[in-house]
Amino acid sequence: MRDFDFRRARSVAEAVGCLRDGSDSKLIAGGQSLLASMKLGLMAPERLVDLGGIAELREGRALGGGELWLGAMQTHGMLARDPLLRSTIPGLAALAGHIADEQVRGMGTIGGSMANADPAACWPAGLLALGAVLHTDRREIPIDDFLTGLFGTALEPDEILCGIRVRKPRRMVYRKFEQAASRFALVGVAVAELDDGAVRVALTGTSQGAVRLPAFEQALARRLSPDSLRGLAVDEALMSSDVHAPADYRAHLAAVMARRAVASISGE
Numbered sequence: 001m002r003d004f005d006f007r008r009a010r011s012v013a014e015a016v017g018c019l020r021d022g023s024d025s026k027l028i029a030g031g032q033s034l035l036a037s038m039k040l041g042l043m044a045p046e047r048l049v050d051l052g053g054i055a056e057l058r059e060g061r062a063l064g065g066g067e068l069w070l071g072a073m074q075t076h077g078m079l080a081r082d083p084l085l086r087s088t089i090p091g092l093a094a095l096a097g098h099i100a101d102e103q104v105r106g107m108g109t110i111g112g113s114m115a116n117a118d119p120a121a122c123w124p125a126g127l128l129a130l131g132a133v134l135h136t137d138r139r140e141i142p143i144d145d146f147l148t149g150l151f152g153t154a155l156e157p158d159e160i161l162c163g164i165r166v167r168k169p170r171r172m173v174y175r176k177f178e179q180a181a182s183r184f185a186l187v188g189v190a191v192a193e194l195d196d197g198a199v200r201v202a203l204t205g206t207s208q209g210a211v212r213l214p215a216f217e218q219a220l221a222r223r224l225s226p227d228s229l230r231g232l233a234v235d236e237a238l239m240s241s242d243v244h245a246p247a248d249y250r251a252h253l254a255a256v257m258a259r260r261a262v263a264s265i266s267g268e
């Protein structure tokens with residue numbers, strides 16, 4: 001790995017300043033994706049700007065009106081254990097608890113995962129199903145506009161994701177079929193019935209990052225039952241294909257996981 005400078009920012013403003021001062025800087029959160037890319041030589045920034053010293057990014061809280069604030073630097077492990085998240089959106093706390101292993105959950109952050117937008121990641125599907133809103137140092141971005149494709153987000157190069165606002169749904173669940181070694185999702189499906197009755201279905205494991213499944217949503221809006229999904233398929237052209245699984249297998253699995261997810265929240 002090439003040598004690099006390291007700066008521990010004390011505020012969001014200081015971190016933004018580092019990204020704008022003309023140096024080749026990259027933010028580091030938990031480092032669980034970034035450091036692997038650097039070790040593989042896929043990335044070689046001159047300076048890492050660490051967000052770990054910014055206390056406000058580690059805070060989560062209730063906002064009132066059934067909404068929660070999840071700080072960008074909250075780790076998967078913190079969120080899996082968080083009593084507030086577990087009681088308000090247990091399906092999201094369970095998603096966090098099934099990411100990777102204890103070590104990755106202790107370091108990896110929700111903000112790093114969303115900024116990275118890995119097509120096999122779990123948070124993008126869970127938060128897409130919930131219709132979350134992402135807050136940066138300068139604006140609010142609805143998740144439907146935030147995720148822009150494979151490893152793609154609406155973040156500008158000098159923009160920092162500060163936290164995520166999410167509303168308590170009537171019910172929500174995430175089910176994934178894990179890649180055995182890493183526990184990344186070969187396929188993961190999140191289903192949420194929101195407080196206004198709308199049903200959202202989001203899929204991870206595709207070639208375009210996390211996406212919604214409109215046909216599945218329409219069928220479940222009529223009746224939230226696994227029977228409503230009979231005959232519905234996921235287009236294999238949508239799915240990733242790699243050494244772990246071909247696209248047709250993933251597409252088949254996606255429909256199976258969707259039925260299992262719906263069965264678990266409908267009790268059928």
Ligand SMILES: Cc1cc2nc3c(=O)[nH]c(=O)nc-3n(C[C@H](O)[C@H](O)[C@H](O)COP(=O)(O)OP(=O)(O)OC[C@H]3O[C@@H](n4cnc5c(N)ncnc54)[C@H](O)[C@@H]3O)c2cc1C
Pocket residue numbers: 026027028029030031032033034035051072098099100101104107108109110111112113115116118120121122123155159160161162182183184185
């Ligand atoms: C073995 C292994 C197994 C894993 N299994 C899973 C799994 O099952 N499910 C899953 O979802 N994920 C999994 N992951 C990924 C893990 O969740 C990472 O934590 C996550 O992808 C990146 O988070 P991070 O905090 O480590 O970010 P980093 O690696 O530090 O950063 C990732 C990228 O995001 C940018 N960034 C970070 N924070 C911000 C911010 N606040 N604002 C703007 N940009 C930012 C960085 O500049 C970088 O480009 C796994 C990782 C490993 C190593």
